[in-house]
Amino acid sequence: MNISVIIPFFNGFDFFAETLLSIARQTYNVQQIIVINDGGGHEAEEFLSNFNGIKIINLEKNQGPSAARNIAIKLVTSEWIAFCDADDIWQPSKLEQQVKFMSENTIFSACHTGVTTFNQEGDIATFIDKPYDLQLSEAIEISYVTPPSLLIKKSALEQVNYFDTQLKCSEDHDLTIRILEQGYKIGFVNQPLIKVRRMNHGNITSNGRNILKGNLQLFKKNYHIYKRYDGARTLFLYRAFMTAGGKSQGLERKILFTIGKVISLTNPHLR
Incomplete structure (x- = not known):
């Protein structure tokens, strides 16, 4: 090779x-x-x-x-x-x-x-x-x-x-x-x-805001694939917000984690 x-x-x-x-x-x-x-x-x-x-x-x-x-x-x-x-x-x-x-x-x-x-x-x-x-x-x-x-x-x-x-x-x-x-x-x-x-x-990847922006761009671009699989959309968004929160600080960190937890309530596998 x-x-x-x-x-x-x-x-x-x-x-x-x-x-x-x-x-x-x-x-x-x-x-x-x-x-x-x-x-x-x-x-x-x-x-x-x-x-x-x-x-x-x-x-x-x-x-x-x-x-x-x-x-x-x-x-x-x-x-x-x-x-x-x-x-x-x-x-x-x-x-x-x-x-x-x-x-x-x-x-x-x-x-x-x-x-x-x-x-x-x-x-x-x-x-x-x-x-x-x-x-x-x-x-x-x-x-x-x-x-x-x-x-x-x-x-x-x-x-x-x-x-x-x-x-x-x-x-x-x-x-x-x-x-x-x-x-x-x-x-x-x-x-x-x-x-x-x-x-x-x-x-x-040290910047939580950039991570979230990149993940949301990815999600939008490939939405036609995510909707094929049951629960895939909420699972991805949950992980995107929680990951970004983990890379953020202060109030922004709290907000991102809160959004992630709210999203998790819509997916039985994340409760």
Whole structure:
């Protein structure tokens, strides 16, 4: 399997070397590593030029990770694509185990892995309890697939028209839904093969308001799917408001939690 790795880069100076090293140390070699300098200007260009073995694409203006990934996807020459963020870490056997999984389970067009979140103090949590064969009815509930864990056929991304650049927070969740809706299958390797950094260094998910806005955009866009499944709409909205509340403070936190609890009263499974 020929694999290209895509890394959006915007102000990721502090951790990029560690991220790139984790890819270089993979026990399965990649065909190319494409780094998209997403509007970081000359400073980012100069910084990235210090690293060997990467293809750099410089964008004049910051367009966000979805647009950056889409630009790189269209330039990829390999059949398979893996994504990594500029501050996350792959375990050495990540790709090897995914390639083995895909070779043994040819029904899948993509697979993702378990995740360990961490910060400057150490590991926070590990997530390996996910569906082996993700179904659309499961995918609309919560976001199971995080891009740095995903290995996918380029043709599947082309078929669903890439990441939606209009979504600013839930674009990975939306991509998963559209992949499954088109009939592609996503498998799961139940080992924590990536480490996702959780720090207050501009990560959009640290802002409860942005999380809620992204989730509501996702819900509106895919409403035709949510209404197919009994209770799916209220379950998603409940989780959206409760998650946003957990990322908020003060009065806003109380309001979001209250709305979530009111929504739960309309769903017997949440009472």
